[in-house]
Amino acid sequence: MIKGLALRLSWPYVGEVARSLLGVVLAVAVALHWGSAPAAIAAGGSAAIAGATALQDGTRSRIQLVVAVSLAMGAAAFLGALSAPHAPIFVVVVGLWCLIAGLVWTLGSNAGLVAAAAAALLVTSSAVAQPFADVVTTTVLTVTGGLTQAVLVAAWPRQRWQIQRLALTNAYRSVARHARLLATEPVDAAGSALSFDPTPLISLRDAFTGSDRQARRRPPAFRGLYGLPERIAMTLAALGPSAGTPEVAAVLAAAADVLDGIAGSGRGAHDVAQRELLRLDTAVAAITGSPAAAGRRLQTQLWEAATLRFTGSAVPAGTVQELRRPPVSELAAAARATLLTNLDWESPILRHAVRLAAAAAIGTAAARGTGMSHGYWIALTVVMVLRPETAHTYTRCITRIAGNAVGVTVATGITAVLHPSGVVSALLAVAFVGIAYAVSGIGYAALSAALAAAIVFLLDISGAADSATIKELLIATVIGGALAVASHLLLPDRSLIRLRQRAGELLKAEIDYAAAVLRAFVHPLHDAAELDATLTGAWQRATRARSAFEAASGSVRAEAPEVRRWLMTYRGALNAVTGACATLESHLPTPDVAVDRRFVVAVDDYVDSLRGDLPSAGQPWTVDAAHLTEADQQLKQAAALLAIDNAGQRVLVAEVATITRHLLAIAPPVGFTRVG
Template sequence: MLRALALRPPWPYVGEVVRSLLGILLSVLVALELGSAAGAIAAGLSGAIAGAVALQDSRRGRLPLIVSASAGMALAAFVGQLTAVHPALYGVTVVLWCLVTGMVWAISANAGLVAASSSILLVTVPAADAGPREALTAALLALLGGLSQAVLVAAWPRQRWRGQRRVLTDAYGWLATGARRLAVDPDSILDPTPLIELRETATLTEHQARRRPPAHRGLYGLPERIAMTLNALRPHTDTPHLRAVLLATGDALQAISGSDSDTARTDAELALQHLTDASAALRGNVAAVVGRLREQVTEAVAVHFGDSDLLSATQAARTTIAAQWYGNSPILRHAVRLAGAVGAGTLIMAVAGVQNAYWIAVTVLLVLRPETAHTYTRCVARVAGTATGVVAASAVAAFLHPGPAVAAMLAVVFVAVAYAVVGLSYVPLAVALAAALTCLIDVSGAVDATTVSQRLVAIIVGGGLAVASHVILPDRSLVRLRQRAGELLKAEIDYAATVIRAFVHPLGHADETLAAVWERANRARSAFEATSGSARADAPEVRRWLMAYRAALNAVTGACATLEDQAHTAQPHTLDPRFVVAVDDYVDALRGEAPRPGRPWSLDARHLAEADQQLRDAATLLGKQDTAQRVLLAETETITRHLLTVADLARR
């Protein structure tokens, strides 16, 4: 359920959302039929999490992710029920579990939300008189609730974007032919015009392109970057070993275009090995270009075939988590805050002996995030949203006294509302999630006015613990400053990307759109300056970094202001499509990947430099009438230069 926080609005996938909701309802009804109220809660919550995971776009298959999430939820239900009869052991288990789940945020926001949901299951399902049999029953029902989503995904698969995949494989086949031709004919040129069909097919709408994760959004840009790099090798075709590089590149790209073959992946990996061996013998400028080509072809193979090695993925996740075990890590501090606050809530629950006291721990899990920006404001807002959702759902249950099946249906309705509002704000989302969780819990018994008041008091206490944990263990000032710097960089780049796109695509409601992105950038700048004013900048290197960072971003802002003044004079309909492609690739390179928890946002300097060079090469496609676009070229050169400076500062 919490997993929905990381999803974009699902309206293009209405059928999949309905499939997910159907799986939740069936899981709860089956568990109720078996006579297990705790199992119904476990099955419903596990089904909701697995259903949200099923909506995730991922290079790795969805089924392994669903199975992994289901197994984690089942383990939480089993451990919670098994240890509930021993309060001291149960308290220690909850603290350790929350410490581990807090560290999972290092992998990604999605993984962190799934882990937080398992913690909610750990604190809501247990009963004081439960035994091994009840624990096993709850675990099996939680596992079946999650796996039901896997069955529905297999029976009701997502509609494939077949047209995009077909054009994509055709593009790689065209590139393979071009690379082989270049190996024998140095005078040949790869004209990227045929790749324009790929962009037009793969992009669909700007909204849908933004919904896709970076691995999918960049599918149409990667072949164009490979074509650009191959053209950059034309002056060096007489270099020894370069012919072997080009032939190996052609073999790898041909394997991608023939991915229906059983041996395609093996052929691609063998060609990559040949490419690596041939490039090792090169030196000088050509070695740098070939290195870029090798990285691009490797990326194309990885994106196209995906990463199906779960063992490697697990090892990479453990390495990522282990890298956060140091004192200043915001992820480690979040994990300690989470474990401490939930542990305190569990202790209060044991001492108070009130039936609904588990809402203290649930509230902490709902509102705490590894955030460094507007921490207290967001905590309080989530607490208010949680209280509103719980009170509203509890009040409805207290007055209407719905049966278990009706309560389950109400929970599903609120999950649907959560999907509908996920892109609006975290406050209405908190309301919907809390209401759904309340209805799901209420399948186990009657609700009266006393229950409502108990839950409200527990939420207030849980919210107080969440805020207090940030007061007691805040993030380091310099860590917060780096985080604010990353947020400011992302906001400035979003502003720049919006302005730049206006030169090649008509911008609907241009004034309102530009004003909105500028306002976000302005708020991010205010937060950065407030943090830099409160942080200790005694060290000379910190002061120098602040001065250089401000100067670079001020230059980017100035260039964007110049572009905004010229944007209304642009005439996109007169442009060569190849120039539009180059600008779109530049915008994609600017936007980069989504921010990751606990890490300052940064841009991909290599991709940006490549896209900038491609944009320079496309300048020859402009006509005399394209004066606004010539201003664009001059200002994007300034933006690139200063953003590369910012990227260099971030590595220090």
């Protein structure tokens, strides 16, 4: 059942997957008509990679990303095809490209995967030598294949995003109305504090997360779209008791105007939000006394919401003075600075880049030196299995190698028997790409097998494979896998870096366990067996992560006092989190107990803050201390809404305070920030 849940969580929108696969078929068909088999291979690969890019969740324009990826694929195909006839030059090109591709992981996981895919496209360009005119044609068709996905994205936009945009607009307008009412009528007819209706906020969260909220982690900017309105509403509730004072009323009125601007569209909305944010800054500066902290928090949240709305970036509030998208020069400078910080021999990203470049270059040289007809699969296997991982490295690497071998065997066997070619071979490749999407939540082996099979069908678009090809491809796959494993053996990450990574995985597993328990209090499952399976699965993952952490700590020389103190602090904090979760499990409420929906919103936001942001590749998992503290405060305020029969939820509030206190003690990691 847990595997089925993982599959449902990872399955993208079916319509978008169909659109992406259609783009691959169109790209191959056009390339076969106007170019050659190598051009069709490159165009199909480019379309598949661009299509996967278009499926990523985020706030930036998908069309811009797809265009950028298409150009990168064109550059890889051009360099690979141009240098392929000259073995020494081709080996150098492969090595340099893989070195850069490895460093690109510093910009994010998606960027790193795209760079690795481009390296795979470059490596396979050596399969067939081409004259210069055909090289140019191949490059043009490669870019065109990727741009096909951009055209399909524009013609077939994500329907769900339209629903999400409408829900986001309704939520911000609802919060704006509440802020305006607080400014003018802070109490209702009965003299009680005015409360907000959480229905639009719950609808917003449902529109973004659907029914698969558990364990889904989206990019920070994407999750902020539905999380920020909830946090703003909770901060307005904190300002409610002081809404009768002129200073707080002025802040609430300005906040309402800002929210109206964020909910609007067009240039006018941007100008309104920019103008009213400046008025809000002035109003907040005038607040004194106890409401000042909540006013500053509201100011921070509104700047963050406006920045996210009009720039598409999760920029920390207060760091910008103008709502604008950063120009390309600023983005390039930031990327360059990030890359430079990882040009350190202690960096796991640099070590990964060196491993990838060395193994791919050696594999390419070996293939050229031995004259293997399918020798490019050596470097291709290296590119497919190596990742900047410092935990479970060998297990994951070997699992991917085994998956590649299975995929190669199955696909080559089908090709050797049926000899599909042209569009038929492309359709088989597309079918296995679809299978890769379907099994992406099951594990590394299934995903690697599906991708390897798809690549086999795409590369053998002429249908020339025979029974001897299976043996050649398996030998090349094994050699490439051996080079990948050997690169880790000869150039491993530092032991303390591996320990930090294990610690991050343990923290992530404990957070998943805590999130599952917390959500059971406000989203109870009526099926006791399903609830038990969910909590048991989360607990078992945490137990395995703890064993891996202890094994890593046992292999590290903890002679430095700061390392010993860090280990004691980390163990103590996570043991306390486990104890709090065990207490919560023993007080789970019955499903028929009604809970105020505003409290549900506060718990959901706390779970989001608990999970934190996805770390960069090679970095350990941490929690966002500022967001976690804010969410904890809002949860305590929402506890006043609980009824007398909400005994279990009151226990939750107390144990959440324990969880927050101990997690803040280890976020960010203390003891050593630079290890070697």
